[in-house]
Amino acid sequence: MSKERVSRRQFLSYTLTGVGGFMAAGMLMPMVRFAVDPVLKAEAGGDFIATPKKVSELTDEPVRVDFTFKQKDAWYESDVTESAWVYKDGDKIIALSPVCKHLGCTVNWNSDKEHPEQFFCPCHYGRYTKDGTNIPGTPPLHPLDVYPYKEKDGFLYLGKAKPRKEA
Amino acid sequence: MLNKIYDWVDERLDITPMWRDIADHEVPEHVNPAHHFSAFVYCFGGLTFFVTVIQILSGMFLTMYYVPDIKNAWESVFYLQNQVAFGQIVRGMHHWGASLVLVMMFLHTLRVFFQGAYKKPRELNWIVGVLIFFVMLGLGFTGYLLPWDMKALFATKVGLQIAEATPFIGSYVKILLSGHETIVGAQTLTRFFAIHVFFLPGVLFGLMAAHFVMIRRQGISGPL
Numbered sequence: 001m002s003k004e005r006v007s008r009r010q011f012l013s014y015t016l017t018g019v020g021g022f023m024a025a026g027m028l029m030p031m032v033r034f035a036v037d038p039v040l041k042a043e044a045g046g047d048f049i050a051t052p053k054k055v056s057e058l059t060d061e062p063v064r065v066d067f068t069f070k071q072k073d074a075w076y077e078s079d080v081t082e083s084a085w086v087y088k089d090g091d092k093i094i095a096l097s098p099v100c101k102h103l104g105c106t107v108n109w110n111s112d113k114e115h116p117e118q119f120f121c122p123c124h125y126g127r128y129t130k131d132g133t134n135i136p137g138t139p140p141l142h143p144l145d146v147y148p149y150k151e152k153d154g155f156l157y158l159g160k161a162k163p164r165k166e167a
Numbered sequence: 168m169l170n171k172i173y174d175w176v177d178e179r180l181d182i183t184p185m186w187r188d189i190a191d192h193e194v195p196e197h198v199n200p201a202h203h204f205s206a207f208v209y210c211f212g213g214l215t216f217f218v219t220v221i222q223i224l225s226g227m228f229l230t231m232y233y234v235p236d237i238k239n240a241w242e243s244v245f246y247l248q249n250q251v252a253f254g255q256i257v258r259g260m261h262h263w264g265a266s267l268v269l270v271m272m273f274l275h276t277l278r279v280f281f282q283g284a285y286k287k288p289r290e291l292n293w294i295v296g297v298l299i300f301f302v303m304l305g306l307g308f309t310g311y312l313l314p315w316d317m318k319a320l321f322a323t324k325v326g327l328q329i330a331e332a333t334p335f336i337g338s339y340v341k342i343l344l345s346g347h348e349t350i351v352g353a354q355t356l357t358r359f360f361a362i363h364v365f366f367l368p369g370v371l372f373g374l375m376a377a378h379f380v381m382i383r384r385q386g387i388s389g390p391l
Contacts, residue, residue: 027224028224029253030253030256030257031224031225031253031257031260033252034228034231034247034251034253034256034257035231037252037253037254074232074243074246075239075242075243075245075246
């Protein structure tokens with residue numbers, strides 16, 4: 001036992017605060033966990049999605065490939081269409097996300113007359129080279145995301161776009 | 168640490184008197200269950216308030232997922248109850264709490280009635296209490312429709328016909344509530360949501376404030 005005596009008033013105030021805190025936590029914990037649930041939801045594994053593009057049709061010139069998939073947004077299911085810029089680099093296929101790494105606008109291939117053969121974002125004049133590397137001095141700070149790809153029955157399948165580290 | 172923050176604020180804003188007005192007041196012996204166990208009957212008003220606080224909190228959290236729209240209402244309730252962590256608990260708190268508020272309020276009313284605590288000078292507080300009772304019934308009625316299941320729909324159709332039975336103004340009251348002459352549908356649901364989440368709680372806060380200010384002004388009625 002310590003020498004410090006706990007007064008009756010202190011004891012009551014500690015126990016009442018403790019019990020009250022416990023009850024308040026019991027009430028609030030479910031609500032808070034309920035509210036933060038989207039943050040803690042496990043991310044669904046990325047399935048490969050079929051695109052209407054035949055791999056044999058791809059050239060070394062980037063083309064826009066639109067693909068549609070079923071998106072489940074809580075209680076709402078819908079068909080969502082996204083796109084990719086796809087070209088052949090030797091044997092490899094490069095599929096780049098069109099989402100600008102600056103603020104998320106959509107980039108276009110070869111649409112800026114002053115800077116041909118580049119990806120161009122019209123929002124803030126962000127530019128990327130053909131392999132998706134951001135050009136220093138333009139707003140984007142990271143290269144365009146890359147889709148993992150698969151070939152199946154001659155058609156191109158794309159996974160979930162992944163960010164690249166190098167600047 | 169907390170004491171220091173309190174002192175810092177208190178030095179500038181002098182909040183101690185406010186705190187004293189709210190929390191520091193005499194509890195007479197005859198209402199203290201530690202002295203007379205039968206004094207627990209005085210707890211029902213406070214319990215009504217406590218459950219009301221739970222209703223407000225759980226309701227606020229439910230609106231993070233709920234959609235007041237005939238296409239999505241049921242789906243969103245199903246989702247929040249079955250897919251979201253603790254959804255069943257939070258919705259359960261709101262569901263059972265709704266009944267519990269009415270039970271506690273009824274017991275509180277019985278206590279005040281049988282002790283004659285409504286008599287002069289407390290008549291006005293009795294009247295405000297009865298108004299709170301009606302607001303709570305309104306909250307129960309409007310909240311019942313929101314899950315948009317069969318039970319909700321048909322209970323509301325019955326409730327609307329009860330409102331329609333009011334002499335002279337009945338049909339107007341009914342249209343005002345349901346938003347359409349004949350259909351109980353999209354407009355009814357949004358109206359009930361607005362009434363349930365904004366209008367009635369607003370009225371409730373005002374009435375509760377009046378209820379509590381009057382208790383503090385008049386004090387708790389004396390022993391029998």
